[in-house]
Amino acid sequence: MATQHSRSAARMMMAPAVVLLLGWMLVPLIMTLFFSFKKYLPLRGDTLGGGLEWVGFQNYVRFFSSSSFWPSVQTTLIIVGSVLIITVLLGTLLALLLDQPMWGQGVVRILVIAPFFVMPTVSALVWKNMFMDPVNGILAHLWKFFDAVPIQWLSHESLPSIIMIVSWQWLPFATLILLTAVQSLDSEQLEASEMDGAPKLKRFWHIVLPHLSRAITIVILIQTIFLLSIFAEIFVTTGGAFGTKTLTYLIFQRVLDSQNVGLGSAGGVYAIILANIVAIFLMRIVGKNLDT
């Protein structure tokens, strides 16, 4: 068993990772908290060295009551919710389909998974120009082919467009994880129910879906964490215009564009709280898994 010697060696080996992550978490977090209670406008001459004015919860109140706060929360929820629904539903169907016997299964899998490896700036740019361009985009050609008036995707249908792009990026992830879960399904149980003559839909509802429920939960939680902070897709396509300003993007604009650090930091604290609510649930599931 582990000796005293190996225990202290183990602690030494863990130390660098723990210290680094602790610093990475605490230092910026404390700074953000600190700034969020200060008036800090670097462009108007506020400097750290010169001392910042303490404003209490004023930044929190102002961020909360600004006219762009609720729309940005709403936009965030619409994007995250829609992408989750689309990717989980289509992902489940695709996973079930890919699990069926077919020719060239490996190749199809690769085709389906590929979008996940495309960097976000590329997928945003390709969709924006080559697909959603109202004159030369593929979708415009398609619409014209059916004698319809091409849609001004990113200006008139901006939210659905962003949702489409992000769903395309995350569908592979959902599919891949659900496929892994489907493949671990006990085939004996399925066969037994098939022998008993249970209809397909019933089999799906009573055996497959309960088996997938944990994987679906994990997909939802992990995607939520990532989707809450999507950035490049909006940065490249609309730059936050046309009602696509998410909470993340709003904070980014406050902090770096208009350099209102105090206000942006208060927003950052809101974002951290929001992410943590989701994170708690995810950690609980992952933690349970560690015990077994």
Place this chain on the structure above:
Amino acid sequence: MARAVTSQRKAINTIFAWSIGLLIFFPILWTILTSFKTEAQAINDPPIFFFFDWTLENYAVVQERSDYLKFLWNSIIIAGGSTLLGILIGVPAAWSMAFVPSRRTKDILLWMLSTKMLPAVGVLYPIYLLFIEMGLLDSRFGLVIVLMLINLPIIIWMLYTYFKEIPVDILEAARMDGASLRNEIMYVLTPMAIPGIASTMLLNFILAWNEAFWTLNLTAAKAAPLTAFIASYSSPEGLFFAKLSAASTMAIAPILILGWFSQKQLVRGLTFGAVK
């Protein structure tokens, strides 16, 4: 018996799955095809699929005009550097947690995971400020550090799940035979751990390559990797579909190829071992 499949059903499955697969893959395929067209053919109405004059001109122009190789080099350094550094720090940590677990191991693992949940935008300004103060803004070294830190929890988790699968009996046998800690790691553990370490590196290289929040916000001209290089094409004067496609293809090609090898690791790495 009941699972026997008629070839008719198999054919239907095949057609159905291939159609959907190609539909999902189409944006990538279209980008690659367009990159070999002339600008006029790229915006031709109706779109041309295969029968155009294939040309490599766009690739030459992109390289010449925007110095693609410089951004590629930055991407390689940043993604590669952060992965290597992360492995260097992560392997000992994961090793000790997997083989010398203590009461707190689970808490530490979960806490490490929780640092990954911190939204980047919440700490954007502090990091930005620290980067300015330390002269790291627009430097490859700074990005290597940041990307290493954001991926370190995933690295440690993946390695941990791999190391956990190594049978402890073998380690104990080695200890009985009087192997020192160093020899134990060198001759027993390393050979068994290499596949796991390689998979971890692969996935993290991909994640770092595609990272687009810090790379966009902390770089300008000097250290910008391919993510930023592509974002610069979003300005209106960059609206040349064929060149845009060539630039995009070059940015994603290396990762698409690597990614095909990493499907399984993707599941393990991104679900923190919760789905295997």
